Amino acid sequence: MPILQTHGVSVRYGDVRALTDVSLSVQEGHVHGVIGPNGAGKSTMMNVLSGAQRASQGRVMFDGHDITSRAVRWRRRHGISRSFQRTSIFPGMTVREQLALASRDDTVQMRLVAGAFGLSGLLDRQADTLAYGDQRRVDIALAAVGKSRLLLLDEPAAGLTAQETADLFGHVCALAREEGLTALIVEHDVEAVFGSCDVVTVLDLGEVLTSGAPDAVRTDPDVIKAYLGTAG
Amino acid sequence: MTTPRLKVSQRSRPSEELAADRRAASWRLRLGVAAVVMALGYLVPSAVGSVSTMTVLFNGIVLGLMALSVGFLLNTLGWVTFGAAAFSGGAAYIFGILCVSHGTAVLPSAISAVLVATVASLLIGLIFVRSKALVFTILTLALGQMVLQLVSLDSLSNTTGGSNGLVVNYHGSFLGLSSAALAKPGQFWYVAWTLVMLAVIAVIIISTSRLGRLLRGIRENEPRLQHSGYDTYWPKVLAFGFAGLLGAVAGVLQAMSIAFVSTDLLTFGASGTAIVAALIGGYRSPYGPVIGGVLLTYGENFFGSSGNLFLYTGIGIVVVLVAFPGGIADLAGMLWRLGVTRVRARPAGGR
Numbered sequence: 001m002p003i004l005q006t007h008g009v010s011v012r013y014g015d016v017r018a019l020t021d022v023s024l025s026v027q028e029g030h031v032h033g034v035i036g037p038n039g040a041g042k043s044t045m046m047n048v049l050s051g052a053q054r055a056s057q058g059r060v061m062f063d064g065h066d067i068t069s070r071a072v073r074w075r076r077r078h079g080i081s082r083s084f085q086r087t088s089i090f091p092g093m094t095v096r097e098q099l100a101l102a103s104r105d106d107t108v109q110m111r112l113v114a115g116a117f118g119l120s121g122l123l124d125r126q127a128d129t130l131a132y133g134d135q136r137r138v139d140i141a142l143a144a145v146g147k148s149r150l151l152l153l154d155e156p157a158a159g160l161t162a163q164e165t166a167d168l169f170g171h172v173c174a175l176a177r178e179e180g181l182t183a184l185i186v187e188h189d190v191e192a193v194f195g196s197c198d199v200v201t202v203l204d205l206g207e208v209l210t211s212g213a214p215d216a217v218r219t220d221p222d223v224i225k226a227y228l229g230t231a232g
Numbered sequence: 233m234t235t236p237r238l239k240v241s242q243r244s245r246p247s248e249e250l251a252a253d254r255r256a257a258s259w260r261l262r263l264g265v266a267a268v269v270m271a272l273g274y275l276v277p278s279a280v281g282s283v284s285t286m287t288v289l290f291n292g293i294v295l296g297l298m299a300l301s302v303g304f305l306l307n308t309l310g311w312v313t314f315g316a317a318a319f320s321g322g323a324a325y326i327f328g329i330l331c332v333s334h335g336t337a338v339l340p341s342a343i344s345a346v347l348v349a350t351v352a353s354l355l356i357g358l359i360f361v362r363s364k365a366l367v368f369t370i371l372t373l374a375l376g377q378m379v380l381q382l383v384s385l386d387s388l389s390n391t392t393g394g395s396n397g398l399v400v401n402y403h404g405s406f407l408g409l410s411s412a413a414l415a416k417p418g419q420f421w422y423v424a425w426t427l428v429m430l431a432v433i434a435v436i437i438i439s440t441s442r443l444g445r446l447l448r449g450i451r452e453n454e455p456r457l458q459h460s461g462y463d464t465y466w467p468k469v470l471a472f473g474f475a476g477l478l479g480a481v482a483g484v485l486q487a488m489s490i491a492f493v494s495t496d497l498l499t500f501g502a503s504g505t506a507i508v509a510a511l512i513g514g515y516r517s518p519y520g521p522v523i524g525g526v527l528l529t530y531g532e533n534f535f536g537s538s539g540n541l542f543l544y545t546g547i548g549i550v551v552v553l554v555a556f557p558g559g560i561a562d563l564a565g566m567l568w569r570l571g572v573t574r575v576r577a578r579p580a581g582g583r
Contacts, residue, residue: 081460101457
């Protein structure tokens with residue numbers, strides 16, 4: 001059953017088309033990856049889905065309800081949360097303080113998410129004293145706490161080492177499997193996406209090139225031609 | 233639409249309970265310290281014999297209350313306001329006008345002035361808090377200048393006294409204090425000290441409350457807080473209104489003690505002095521602005537007799553802020569922590 005669907009979503013900046021007629025379906029409990037070259041419209045799509053940006057055309061459905069005109073706060077309160085391409089945390093607060101803030105003092109859930117992302121030992125550290133990889137995990141944990149049903153992760157592996165990326169995707173997949181969360185991950189690291197996601201969608205020049213199981217997408221001639229290259 | 237939470241099987245919560253215990257202990261300690269400081273403050277008039285010193289201390293804590301208003305916005309939201317005088321001076325003028333033009337008794341005049349200034353602060357906050365930090369600062373500067381110009385208008389001089397100011401004649405008594413008693417800092421001290429300390433305690437309570445945490449979240453990263461599902465607009469309006477309330481109380485106390493209001497209370501210099509007091513004392517501590525207010529008033533009084541008030545006061549401010557960027561309260565906190573560390577490090581039974 002799809003938890004999130006977009007129908008013909010388009011976004012224009014003047015004469016420039018960032019997204020054109022994008023239709024997407026994300027199944028509940030899946031880890032759904034979105035890949036595409038720079039300028040493909042991935043971040044624009046994340047902004048439309050999280051409510052930070054309005055679509056010029058089309059509809060966004062969440063759990064069977066039309067949420068196209070709903071604001072960021074409404075979407076967050078109904079289970080759509082996101083992390084950011086550039087780490088967005090509360091630098092002057094401890095990890096515990098900010099997770100408590102984001103979870104509305106749900107300490108049980110806080111502990112669960114902190115444990116899932118390997119932050120249990122860092123709870124009393126001020127966030128701006130953490131290593132970059134830890135800050136990325138705090139960013140994603142902030143999205144995961146507080147009635148989250150759908151995690152929108154915008155390039156979560158940006159700036160991470162290969163090992164950190166593998167660990168991070170492992171944490172997200174484990175959380176999705178064990179807690180029934182759905183994750184939509186926009187990511188440049190193609191191998192991490194193919195290795196972890198249930199479904200992969202490829203965006204190119206603001207349009208959906210293809211969508212399907214990782215193996216099918218990896219061998220799709222259009223994808224190889226447009227994005228992965230012949231070596232893929 | 234359903235919004236199920238993460239499923240949880242674990243039961244024990246030692247880490248959270250420890251953190252909650254620490255927070256509760258810290259909260260109790262802060263209130264305990266505030267109660268002790270408040271009690272000690274009541275001994276000041278009997279300990280200080282000199283009227284001039286008492287006047288400096290009285291004016292110092294009133295300036296400190298205004299600085300607390302400025303420091304509260306600076307600490308919780310990271311906002312600098314150049315318009316603090318609009319609310320303190322504005323409330324002083326409302327108080328004076330009610331007493332003089334309408335013949336209202338001193339207590340209802342004082343309460344009405346504080347209420348009107350606080351409501352005005354909330355209403356102005358509805359507009360101002362939509363702005364980013366720098367624009368907010370400029371808006372408050374503009375507000376201060378507008379209020380100053382307003383009371384200086386010739387067409388209102390019959391009510392406001394224009395550039396001559398307004399001599400305030402009291403009707404009735406204020407909490408048992410006659411107009412003569414209000415003019416004596418040693419007698420008015422108890423009321424003023426109580427209000428200043430209640431303001432300090434209110435700042436402590438707000439800072440440690442959910443609202444305070446929310447305000448810090450806004451200061452740290454407002455867009456992220458919005459993406460965490462929070463409304464960030466109304467907390468900012470409330471913070472601005474609370475700052476206005478503190479400023480208004482300071483303004484009315486000042487007007488009551490000197491029985492005179494003038495445009496000096498509304499100048500940019502008046503707002504600037506409050507900012508300087510907050511910085512010197514240390515705005516991160518609820519006591520810092522009050523300490524700063526007393527130190528700055530003392531410094532101005534001390535250097536004023538030399539005829540080079542601004543030169544010497546300026547040098548003093550530069551020295552304090554360069555040596556102790558976090559203000560005097562920050563320095564006191566550092567010394568306290570150093571002392572505690574040394575006591576803990578000393579071996580038991582050691583010499």
